Amino acid sequence: MPLIYPPAEDSFLMQEVLRKQLPKLFTKNPKLKFLEIGAGSGINLKTAKNYLPKKQIFACDINPRAVKHGKKLKFNCIKSDLFENIKERFDLIIFNSPYLPENPNEPKDSKLATTGGKTGSKIINQFLKQAKKHLSKQGKIFLLTSSLTKKINWQNYKKKKLAEKKLFFEKLFVWELNI
Numbered sequence: 001m002p003l004i005y006p007p008a009e010d011s012f013l014m015q016e017v018l019r020k021q022l023p024k025l026f027t028k029n030p031k032l033k034f035l036e037i038g039a040g041s042g043i044n045l046k047t048a049k050n051y052l053p054k055k056q057i058f059a060c061d062i063n064p065r066a067v068k069h070g071k072k073l074k075f076n077c078i079k080s081d082l083f084e085n086i087k088e089r090f091d092l093i094i095f096n097s098p099y100l101p102e103n104p105n106e107p108k109d110s111k112l113a114t115t116g117g118k119t120g121s122k123i124i125n126q127f128l129k130q131a132k133k134h135l136s137k138q139g140k141i142f143l144l145t146s147s148l149t150k151k152i153n154w155q156n157y158k159k160k161k162l163a164e165k166k167l168f169f170e171k172l173f174v175w176e177l178n179i
Helices: 009-028 044-049 065-072 108-114 122-134
Strands: 034-039 055-061 076-080 089-094 135-146 160-167 170-179
Touching: 009 044, 009 089, 009 135, 009 160, 009 170, 034 044, 044 055, 055 065, 065 076, 089 122, 122 135
Parallel strands: 034 055, 034 089, 055 076, 089 135
Antiparallel strands: 135 170, 160 170
């Protein structure tokens, strides 16, 4: 079974964005429904819990271990490959996606959490295509990508860069997207 993705620079960058953005979003919309695709370790769910009632926070992951961990943390977390088992609409959807281009030397058990196909954008492109059906009218997406990710199809979303972090081999970005 795949490992749970441990928090790293990308997780901490998304966490920083949530700390800045959630208070503003919650003030504008106290009924804000939050969904994290790929909950992993639960770091961003725990951050969201500081600003939103737990009953408004939802999560999913393709990794059964991560789902079990999310439930252990007492979050509403289900197993789902992207939006496969998601029926509702949300005001904020966050995704720290697997964004790295395929590396033949990467261990198999970590690929699920880190690798986004040959150019790094396969899973991001699937997510962006599916997400439109699950965003509320004024909904937003916070999406993490890398300078190493190539060929992202932005699907005509309006996008704004919320954060950037330079690492020695890449830059990480968190984008705010809306329709």
